[in-house]
Every structure is written in structure tokens, then in C-alpha cells.
Amino acid sequence: MTENSYSTPELVFIPCPGRGHLMAAIEMAKQLINKDDRLSITLLIIKPVFENINTHSNNSRIHFIHLPKVESLISSIFSITDHPISFHTQYIDNHKDHVRNTVAKITTSSNTTLAGFVVDVFCTSMIDVGNEFKVPTYVFFTSGASFLGLLFHLQSLRDDQNQDITELYEESGVEITVQSYKNPVPSKLLPSIMFEKNGGSNTFFNHARRLRETKGIMINTFLELESMAIKFLSNEETIPPVYPIGPILHLNNTDDGCEYEGITKWLDEQPNSSVVFLCFGSKGCFDENQVKEIAIALERSGHRFLWSLRKPPTKHKFEPPGEYEHPEEILPEGFFQRTWGIGKVIGWAPQVAVLSHPAVGGFVSHCGWNSTLESVWCGVPMAAWPIYAEQQMNAFELVKDIGVAVEIKMDYKKSRDVIVTAEEIENGIRRLMEPESDVKGKIEAMNVKSRTALVEGGSSFDSMGRFIDNVIDSTPFRSMKKS
Secondary structure (H helix, E strand, O other): OOHHHOOEEEEEEEOOOOHHHHHHHHHHHHHHHHHOOOOEEEEEEOOOOOOOOOOOOOOOOEEEEEOOOOHHHHHHHHHHOOOHHHHHHHHHHOOHHHHHHHHHHHOOOOOEEEEEEEEOHHHHHHHHHHHHOOOOEEEEEOOOHHHHHHHHHHHHHHHOOOOOOHHHHHOOOOEEOOOOOOOOEEHHHOOHHHHOOOOHHHHHHHHHHHHOOOOEEEEOOOOOOOHHHHHHHHHOOOOOOEEEOOOOOOOOOOOOOOOHHHHHHHHHOOOOOOEEEEEOOOOOOOOHHHHHHHHHHHHHHOOEEEEEOOEOOOOOOOOOOEOOOOHHHOOOOOHHHHOOOOEEEEOOOOHHHHHHOOOEEEEEEOOOHHHHHHHHHHOOOEEEOOOOOOHHHHHHHHHHHHOOEEEOOOOOOHHHOOOOOHHHHHHHHHHHOOOOOHHHHHHHHHHHHHHHOOOOOOHHHHHHHHHHHHHHHOOOOOOOOOO
16 A cells, blocks of 8 residues: 555544543543544444433544444343443443444445454453454553452462462451552452352453453553552563553543532632542442441541532432432531531532642542542542442552552442441541641652653653554554654
8 A cells, every 4th residue: 555545543442331431431542642643533432321421522533433222131131130240241242233333334434444442341342343353452441550460360360270269258367469569468358249159250350361362451550650560560471561551531520510610619718738528439429327427527527628429329229329409418417507618518529620629638539540540640648438349459559559548448348338437537537638648748749750651751651652553553554654
């Protein structure tokens, strides 16, 4: 092919249909397009079952195709399994035909060459479709490198060494050595899904196994944050090349249905670094008893606070939390009167905008990976209160390995129906808000490194360049050098 008949390499992204995964994938696509004008990207949007998420881009080289929702299969999936990961895996699998047909249409374009798929860790079944089109599949891993190392470690123990890893979980006092973590990992912090025998464990480790089939793994992290984990992953011959390209953040989230102006106005009236912000992610919510303990802790701590309080789903556990019309009904009597002027209770929060505000001095967080990166980016120390999924492992890494967070209750798991006491929460808030703490100094240093990683010459900037070069070099009919 001649220079004049150059065909644009097209990457097809298939993100997981959840807010955190989807928004991270969109931002990732934007970063790739902005870095190299040779690429074009199409995102195939599998519609979430319960959420409505807006997707848009002003870049003409990013396209969105919303796949039809497989409505007829939703009720049957619910009857097959009630485990979230098994449900989502089957829901995604049922979109294979839609993906296959859509990609076939994309490949009919005369000026486009399919360069490969970029899939979420929970969309590994789409590797099969990539193989049908004879193109490589890459992964965009939206959690951290340390957790990816743990995933590969346990999958290898189970599949290659025939170890019964359920024993690790049953013996809750056991600590295991994982090369992607600096400190031995308490088994009680491992995600419970890894040890469930009702299908969840098999589904989870099947995803890990299939990751090894891919041509490369982009990780939403940066070298300076997780250097030990990235070194381990890079040196393992059975693991595909890894590309730490983060932090990839959805920074403009002020239009997501929240009272942005009211929140900002209230924060403007508070002294610098005086407010503790409590927010537990898009699925974070607690029952009435736990809400009351949080309220008591906030009142006793004496610190100013901004609290994102969400209502538990009422119909199905897979639904996202909702908003309270009258939050005073579940809070201690007189709470609003006693905290008037020093505290504000809100619903869904514009998290990055809040963390970026100079009034915010601490973040009580569920330690979801996107939230973790946002906190690092904004230089706000965290108090770790994980809820589900891999969040306990993130909390362990933040508190023990990196030192940018204090602990409220690192081994908390919502499924166990345990109440975190007001005393535990209050103690965590007080340590979090100490003005000259080691945690504050470490997060400020990491904040600088997170921004340096993305600029020219930075670790993530260079890693993204290597990934793009890999894609271009693997694409047929490449004939255009980077302009």
C-alpha cells in the first residue's frame, strides 16, 4: 500500500457497563486520540441494566455505538445466578452477536483497518470475537497494578499448582506473600468472590486466565505509585506486556445530576483544609443503623464535613443507590440543627470538583480505584473504609504499602452485616485531619508525581507511546509515519 492509500488503524473498545469502568474507558480513548493522530477509536457501549450513563466526545476520531440491550435475557439471567460478577459476565456474553455484527460493519469502511480490540477485564469473552477477526486483543485494566498481580498470583496457584485457595480464606489469620505488594497480605482482606464455590470464583479466575491470552494490558496507574507491582508484572514471562498509563480520570463530572453550585458555594465559605468529605462511590450506601453511627462520629469529631448520603436500592440489589427526599428521617434526631453551619449532607457528589476544592482536607473513601486516583491527583489524604470487590486490597495498599491513607476499618465487608462503630469512625477522622501527619506529606508528594507522569517525558506518557507504537506496528497496511 502506498503513502496515499493509508488506512486508519481503528481500535474497538468494549468497556464493562458500569459507571466507573465506562467513564474510565472513555477517558482512556480520549488520551490515546489526543496523543497520536494516526488512531481512530470506536466504543461499543453495552447499556447498563439499571443505570443511564451519558457518553459523548467532541473528537471526530472517537465514535460511540450503543448496542441494543438484550432485554429478553435479563430475567433469565437473574434466575440463573444472583452473584454480581456471574450476572455481569453472562449479560456481556449475550452481546457477542451484536459486537460481531457491528465490527463487521466497521471493517467495511475503505479507509479503516481494524487494529484490535481493547476490552475490560470483565469482557474477556470478547477475545473470541477478536480472534474471529484475526486481530489482537488488549486489556484496559481499571484497577491497580498490585491487584492485577494478586489476581495472576492466585489464578496460578489454583490452575498451575492445584492449590485449594479456599483454605486461605477459611484460615482468616493467614498472611500470604504476593510479589506485587510490599507487605504480606492478610487473607481476610482478599475478595470473598475468589473463594465462592457457587460459580463466582470460577468466573473470576476464568477472566484472569484469559488475560494471559491478550497482546498487552494497559493499567490505570503510574510507575511511581506502584513501582514494585509494575516491576513484578513486567518480569513475568507468562504475563503480557503491561503499560501503566494513568492516572486516567474523568475530571469534568459536574453535570451528573447533582447540586453543583450549592455544594461549591458552601465549600467556598469554609476555611482551607477544614472539611472532611465522605463519599462511597456510585454503589456506596448503608442501612439506617450504620448511617446513625456515621452521624454520631461526625458530630463528635467536631470537624466540618460534606457527606454524600445515598439511599439503598429498594427493588433489586444490582440497582444503584438512590437519593433521599427527607434524609432527616434516618439521621439522629436534631442532627441537622446541631451541625448547622459546619456540615452539609448531599446526595450524588461531583467528586473531583469537591476533592479539588481548597476547603477539603480529608476524604473518607470506599477506596474504589477511580476514587483513589482522584484523591491522589487532588492531593487529599484518605481514610479507608472499603465496602466490596477489590476495595479491601486497595485499602491495604494505600494504608500499609504506600502510606497515603489511614484506616477506619480495612477489613469491612458489607456482605457480613457488621456495624462500624461511631468511635472507630471518629478516630479515623481525627487521624485523617491531623494537619502535619505523615499521610498528608506522602499524598502531597504523590500528587506531584501523578501529574508529572502524564507530561512529556513522564513515565505514563512514555508508556502510552509504547502501547500506541505496538498497536501501529501490529496493524496491517501501515504506511504512514507519525506526523
